[in-house]
Amino acid sequence: GQLMARATSDVEVLRMFTGRGFVGLLNIVVLVVSVAAVLLLMNWKLALFSMATFPWLFQTVTRFNATFRPLSLQIQQQLAVLTTVLQENLAGVRIVKAFAREPEQIELFDRQNDALLDLNLKAAQIQRRAMPLMDFISNLTTVIVLWYGGSLVVLHSLTLGELVAFNTYLALLVMPIRRMGFLISMMSRAIASGDRIFEILDAKSEVVDAPDAIPLPPISGHVRFEHVTFRYSGLETVLRDVSFEARPGQMVALLGATGSGKSTIINLIPRFYDVTSGRITVDGYDIRKVKLESLRKQIGIVLQETVLFSGTIRENIAFGRPDADLETVVAAAKAARAHDFITSFPNGYDTIVGERGVTLSGGQKQRIAIARALLLDPRILILDDSTSSVDLETEHLIQQALDVLMKNRTTFVIAQRLSTIRKADLILVLDRGQIVARGKHEELIEESGIYAELYEMQVRAEREAAGAVAAATRAQSESDGRPGPDGHARALGRVTTDGRR
Template identity: 45%
Template sequence: LSLRFFDGRTHGELMSRLSNDVDLVNQTLSNTVTQLTSSGLSILMVATMMLLINWHLALVTMTLIPLMVTLLRVVAKRTRQGFRRQQEHLATLNGIIEETVTGIRVVKAYVREEAEIERFAGTNRRLRRAGVSAQVFSGAVGPMMNMVNNIGLATVAGVGGWMALNGMATVGTIASFINYARRFTWPLNQLAQLYNQIQSSLAGAERVFEIMDEVPEIQEAPDAVPLPDTKGEVVFDDVCFSYEPGVPALKHVSLHAEPGQTIALVGPTGAGKTTIVNLLTRFYDIDSGRITIDGIDIRRIKIADLRKQLGIVLQDTFLFSTTVMENIRYGRLDATDEEVIAAAKLANADEFIRHLPEGYQTVLSENGSNLSQGQRQLLAISRAVLADPGILVLDEATSSVDTRTERHIQEAMLRLMEGRTSFVIAHRLSTVRQADCILVIDHGEIVERGTHEELMQARGFYYDLFMSQFRGLPLRVEDLVMGGA
């Protein structure tokens, strides 16, 4: 599935669909298959006996079936709606729990425990109301079926009595038939209850299949070509893109990166810098225009091959709850321990890793929370170094580290970028002064381009930004915050 799919959904909702809803379907299937089989066989055998004893009374008894089905369909529609609302509220509740646990430091820092408890309680109340509503309709099935069964048995007894009085059947036959009629209605009641359980399962199944039936936005072309190696020539040709219809994020962007060049992207928050690298990695497809690598449209390149040629250090570093060694090896799964250590040394991460309790075998907490932000960034860079890509994408690679760590990262990056095409986003302009070309982006457009010296001489937006950072002068515009967008 594409990133756009995940952008519009909370983690809690997706986890609820993939755990609670799947488990609900699994439990229903496990509990109902055997009962459905045994009840179905019972109905078939008893119906055969009733037909052999007295086919007239058998037809009277079987008129219960369409009546039961009609009632079940009416109730089942309301029941499924209730169970679906229940699952939706449960997903919302899971999302609140996930957010609160993940952001517990923020919650405590702003003393928002009571507010979060009330938010949880409000959603829980809605979940309870939805559950009660679903159970009311669900619980009505049993009494309704019993009523229909009793009416049916009374009808059979009345018709049978009339037939006995008129010599059409003996009393013993009628008594025997009524006994079988009871045995006929019992598995029917079971099937009705199972049908009711299946409604709750269907409510969960609908939510699961909404994900399974989702068509991925990023589709690989049937004639996609491999990209085993790349020279590193990247071209954006009149590219337009929108995250939301009618709200352009990039407008007619064109750029040309020669093999081995370093392209720096600078601009205010929301300008479109991160969007450019998101499109290069094909996390999203462009609305119009063309992006090529070595002259090949990236939509014609096998997706796996494209991304293997891109070494990415994202703005938000993510680390897995495993060892430091395995986190770095994520860049290339077949790498040896020696290669992992060599990559860490190149990224200047080896020193701090060896000071960890278990060194490279230290197990990280969730998302590396037992490391500093700078250390997590260094591990992410080590991972990219190990991947040995042809093109580098460094999105705010030094934005969250101190000056000393930034210097170590810059040294590692200079070694890593040598001979590779690199796209660098940074809010500290000192990190992009040596770039071959600096693109200044504002409101989704490239407003300036050139080397550091050329842009300083032009005394435009870049000049104002640079001077504000290094001489403390105010910006010409109100875009004071620099970062990814």
């Protein structure tokens, strides 16, 4: 919400000033200088007398700008807060409804909206006091010129025609000066918005290409962590002296409790963050010494929270390779077990998925993400094999697609399923940022108490999930007057009490 407000509202305020306000302000400056020069040439005494109010006008403008600019910044910040509240409620509308929190969220929105209204009313009050004063000063200048100029005409020091001409030139400044208050307020808001925009533009990325970085050549997928330690800025250490090796084509399963460091490891491989100490190499290259683009183009990522863009299905699958032809896209979709449901849509691969893939189910989005990774054909793959949010048939299709995706690729997987854990070539058991056990399933189940405990938790979780699905299916069958689902559950190969299929 904060970033969206800066990218929309703040940019629009700055655009309005640079497109119109700046030109208007420049026009006023040029006009004032030109007319002042003409007036000085006509009668320098009367010209200096007419400029007697300019210091007062300048002081008024300066005081107005000093008051209005900080207030404009507060308005833009409060608008960002309101945008955040709106964005969160739109994105989480189902959660809000599920917990019956509509009145509280409406009250929160109204409270933030009222705060924005109060700030805008305060700004209007400042403008209400400043604008009439600027008009009064500009009109006072005309009164001074007529009074002093009239006395000069009476004394025959100035002709009536010269006074009329002088006053006509002076009148050219009246409307610009009146507009100055509006333009100054526009400039104040633009400066405040510009400060917020440049806070983002001037922010330095912590992960950048080294000056001597080289392109990473095509890799085989040999990954090494060498005494890697990592901590987020200002926070405690989340990885401590982590070392392991993944050979080309191996599957490495990361297992551990929440906060043990699994996500940090998979975020370090594509350099979303840089290690605090130690190093990570890919095929012998230190990833900090190769170009980011060349590294990330050879890494595929499929996580549980699938992100799709509001284009067509074809565009989403070809996101990593926009130049891919339809035949290649279809081949990737077939391998990901997504072709059948895509062709069931009236527009097929040209179907618009909507914002964040809202028109697709969770399983459909995940299979499109798998097809996207397959099309990229990476040598290193990072994935989360959790399929807890989909039905049994979709889970089976996704698992088939993942098996195709992982073939002959170095794969790092946050293990959620027993079948994945057992198939892994190397299992890393993490606890509080350290590797406390490593090896294959058969070794760890005998040697590591922590692994045995985590594995038993996975067995229990899958058993309970299978029981819940069976119970729901049995209840549905009984309500429809059909036999129970026991045979169907067995046919689907659900997990038995010892964790085998």
